[in-house]
Amino acid sequence: MVRSVTSFGRSGLSDWLVQRVSAVIILAWFMCIGGTLMGGVDYTQWKTIFDGTSMRVFTLLAILSLAAHAWIGMWAVGTDYLTERLMGPRGNVLRLAYQIGCSLVIFVYVIWGIQILWG
Amino acid sequence: MLQVSIYRYNPETDAEPYMQDVQVDTGGKDLMVLDVLEMIKSQDTTVGYRRSCREGVCGSDGINMNGVNGLACITPLSETVKNNKLVLRPLPGLPVVRDLVVDMSMFYAQYEKVQPYLQNDTPAPAIERLQSPEDREKLDGLYECILCACCSAACPSFWWNPDRFIGPSGLLQAYRFLADTRDTATDERLAQLDDPFSVFRCHGIQNCVNVCPKGLNPTRAIGHIRNMLLSRAT
Numbered sequence: 001m002v003r004s005v006t007s008f009g010r011s012g013l014s015d016w017l018v019q020r021v022s023a024v025i026i027l028a029w030f031m032c033i034g035g036t037l038m039g040g041v042d043y044t045q046w047k048t049i050f051d052g053t054s055m056r057v058f059t060l061l062a063i064l065s066l067a068a069h070a071w072i073g074m075w076a077v078g079t080d081y082l083t084e085r086l087m088g089p090r091g092n093v094l095r096l097a098y099q100i101g102c103s104l105v106i107f108v109y110v111i112w113g114i115q116i117l118w119g
Numbered sequence: 120m121l122q123v124s125i126y127r128y129n130p131e132t133d134a135e136p137y138m139q140d141v142q143v144d145t146g147g148k149d150l151m152v153l154d155v156l157e158m159i160k161s162q163d164t165t166v167g168y169r170r171s172c173r174e175g176v177c178g179s180d181g182i183n184m185n186g187v188n189g190l191a192c193i194t195p196l197s198e199t200v201k202n203n204k205l206v207l208r209p210l211p212g213l214p215v216v217r218d219l220v221v222d223m224s225m226f227y228a229q230y231e232k233v234q235p236y237l238q239n240d241t242p243a244p245a246i247e248r249l250q251s252p253e254d255r256e257k258l259d260g261l262y263e264c265i266l267c268a269c270c271s272a273a274c275p276s277f278w279w280n281p282d283r284f285i286g287p288s289g290l291l292q293a294y295r296f297l298a299d300t301r302d303t304a305t306d307e308r309l310a311q312l313d314d315p316f317s318v319f320r321c322h323g324i325q326n327c328v329n330v331c332p333k334g335l336n337p338t339r340a341i342g343h344i345r346n347m348l349l350s351r352a353t
């Protein structure tokens with residue numbers, strides 16, 4: 001069995017499941033927002049929607065889903081192309097740098113999202 | 120005259136691979152690609168390729184014809200030639216030993232990983248382990264694989280991770296033993312597959328299904344394995 005310490009859930013099945021479930025949550029969130037926007041909203045209505053705790057929690061869930069989804073996807077891309085097999089030992093260094101970069105960006109987006117929601 | 124372009128590489132004499140252009144007189148017949156190769160070899164004996172049964176049974180002459188993997192012996196020219204041109208290359212993604220001959224070690228190593236033999240720890244019956252016709256039917260579409268590697272060598276996930284992703288061919292065989300009611304090692308087999316690479320590198324693009332010369336469907340088998348893993352874990 002192949003070990004990988006940097007994958008999201010450490011098991012292929014859990015990563016796969018998280019990828020599927022998070023996709024559904026993200027889709028549901030965008031449909032919800034899309035539906036609201038189609039109905040036509042002004043600033044005060046928009047603000048009341050996001051003042052409600054349920055919408056904030058839903059949005060946070062969507063942000064966290066997006067973060068997990070992005071990490072699993074980016075991790076798969078990195079372990080396909082930035083590898084020792086394809087580029088020699090340099091691949092390992094590049095991949096680690098890429099993974100740190102990705103996790104930083106995702107982390108910043110999550111914090112920023114929380115700030116917007118509760119700020 | 121058919122215009123054939125063949126990948127040539129002899130690591131002992133060539134600095135790098137090159138394409139050799141050859142004209143072949145097919146006499147207007149719809150020959151198999153292997154016939155064309157034999158005609159070329161009768162002119163130039165240095166051309167290297169594998170073949171044995173010449174009837175789609177042994178799986179030794181998997182090559183890339185005009186960009187598509189297949190068995191040279193059962194691929195008629197009418198099926199692959201476009202604009203009177205035939206480009207022959209070794210199976211992609213595997214190291215070239217010489218010309219159209221590739222090193223299959225990585226492919227076999229993955230096959231070995233799935234333990235492709237029946238495991239049963241119950242006492243052996245006097246004559247044989249029986250199976251109902253319905254249970255036997257579950258192995259149809261799985262046991263027919265001839266290990267030609269056309270599928271795995273067409274799979275991008277296998278190109279990038281041939282050491283960690285088992286690949287369509289190996290996974291089809293993994294499922295062949297998971298689906299066998301006489302096998303008692305199902306749980307151990309599944310435990311070996313539950314990492315992020317062995318099964319889950321498959322992204323369902325179905326290149327494997329498109330090229331399998333035996334008409335098998337590795338993607339479907341991979342889906343079954345995933346479902347077995349899911350029901351085992353939840």
Ligand code: SF4
Binds near residue numbers: 274275276277322326
């Ligand atoms: S469906 Fe899966 S195994 Fe088949 S070619 Fe695509 S990634 Fe490879």
Ligand code: SF4
Binds near residue numbers: 271
């Ligand atoms: S599944 Fe088909 S293409 Fe793949 S090795 Fe078996 S026979 Fe060849």
Ligand code: FES
Binds near residue numbers: 170174191
């Ligand atoms: S020569 Fe045996 S499969 Fe083609």
